[in-house]
Amino acid sequence: MILDKVADFEQPPVEHSLWRDSRAAFSRGNYRKTIVDAATATEIVLAQLVKEAESSTKTKFPKYGRGSARGIANYSTWLDKLDDFSYTPHLNLGILRKARNDTVHSGRQPTHDEALTACNAAGDIVTLARDSVEDALAVEWKADAD
Numbered sequence: 001m002i003l004d005k006v007a008d009f010e011q012p013p014v015e016h017s018l019w020r021d022s023r024a025a026f027s028r029g030n031y032r033k034t035i036v037d038a039a040t041a042t043e044i045v046l047a048q049l050v051k052e053a054e055s056s057t058k059t060k061f062p063k064y065g066r067g068s069a070r071g072i073a074n075y076s077t078w079l080d081k082l083d084d085f086s087y088t089p090h091l092n093l094g095i096l097r098k099a100r101n102d103t104v105h106s107g108r109q110p111t112h113d114e115a116l117t118a119c120n121a122a123g124d125i126v127t128l129a130r131d132s133v134e135d136a137l138a139v140e141w142k143a144d145a146d
Contacts, residue, residue, distance in 0.1 A: 015044040019126045022119045031115035032103055038115075038122035039072065039100035042093070045129040046075035053085040072097045092121040 011017070022037035047070070050061050061078055062068040072093065079087040090096075099114040110118075 013130075015041040015048075015126050016130070018044070019119075019122050022122060026115050026119050031110040031112065034115040035096075035099050035103045035110045035118050038118040039096055041122045042096060042125050043070075043072050043075070045125050046072060046079070048129065049079055049087065050075050053079055053082055053087070057082055057084050072100070090121050090125055092117050093125075096121045 012020075018037045018041035022034050022041065025031075025033035025037060054060055059082060061075075068074070076087075076089045076093055079085065080089055095114065096118040099110050099118050102108045103110050
């Protein structure tokens with residue numbers, strides 16, 4: 001499937017590009033970029049999951065009030081509270097979120113371990129999201145073929 005897209009000169013989804021950039025930044029020792037790109041890729045995936053959950057559950061993400069701000073923590077918390085949507089927060093999501101906030105808002109230089117954890121967590125999240133989309137497409141394709 002991926003090779004077909006490459007052959008057709010299609011660009012990967014932005015969350016995949018950001019995760020790739022995060023890994024490259026980590027290998028160069030640029031831990032600030034590692035954290036920011038990993039967190040951005042994660043937030044994009046979570047935003048996509050929120051849209052998917054809104055559509056499938058007919059429940060809307062809050063626009064105003066407590067918990068209405070977009071971002072990793074609020075997206076994840078809202079998704080986790082839904083009874084009829086399958087979502088489990090990544091074990092290291094909190095570490096990724098805190099490292100991102102400390103890096104962006106406090107200007108703190110992330111550590112090697114924080115960058116590695118953030119990059120790996122983002123990779124898991126992006127990969128799982130891609131797999132669930134591909135599974136859904138496979139089900140749709142099978143239904144269309146029947």
